[in-house]
Amino acid sequence: QSALTQPASVSGSPGQSITISCTGTSSDVGNYNLVSWYQQHPGKAPKLIIYEVIKRPSGISNRFSGSKSDNTASLTISGLQPEDEADYYCCSFAGSSTHVFGTGTKVTVL
C-alpha cells in the first residue's frame, strides 16, 4: 500500500489561508468518503481534526475545513495562527479493513 501524497511543506502568514492536498488513488481516497486529518506537534501524539472528509470533532476550531474531489482530499486552515504550526497527516480507509496515511506536511507560520 503506497502512502498518500502530500506536499512536504506549506507556509503562510498569520491570518492567511492555506490548503494542504492529499492525493491517493481510486482504491482509497477516490473510493471512500473516509478521509481523516491529524495535527501533530513535535513530540506529541497526533490529534484528530477532520473526519469523514468534512466533519470536525467537538472542540476543533471551524478554521479547519476539509473537502475532496476525485482522488484528492484537501485540508484548509483559515485565519492561520501561530499555534497551527505543526505537521499534518491525511489518512484514508483503503478497503479490506486497511488504512493508509499520507506522507505528511509541515506547516510553517511565517
Added chain:
Amino acid sequence: QVQLVQSGADVKRPGASVRISCKTSGYTFPNHPIHWVRQAPGQRLEWMGWINAGNGNTEYSQKFRGRVTFAGDTSASTAYMELNSLRSEDTAVYYCARVAIYYFDYWGQGTLVTVSS
C-alpha cells in the same frame, strides 16, 4: 474521559522482540477497535494494523504480517502489540489509537522503541 496509556520506552537488540501495552479507560473496551501506528524518527505515520477488542480478530498491514501480533485483554481493558525479529529500521515511536468507525479519535502517548546493538 477516554485515555490510552502506553508502556514506557524500551531498548532492544537486533533480532529481539518487543511487547508494548496500551491500557484504556473511560469507555467500554470491547466496543472500539484498537489500531497500531508507528513513526520512525523524522518520518511519516505508518499504519500497522488493528485488533477488534471485542472478539480478538486482527488485521495486519502486509508490511508487518508474520512479524507482528496484536492481542487484547478485556478484563484489563488493555491491548498489546508484539513485534518480532527487530532490526534497526524498527526504531520508532509506536502509538495505539482507538477507532470510532473509520477514524482514530483517541491516541496513546506513544512508546519509543530503540533497536541497537
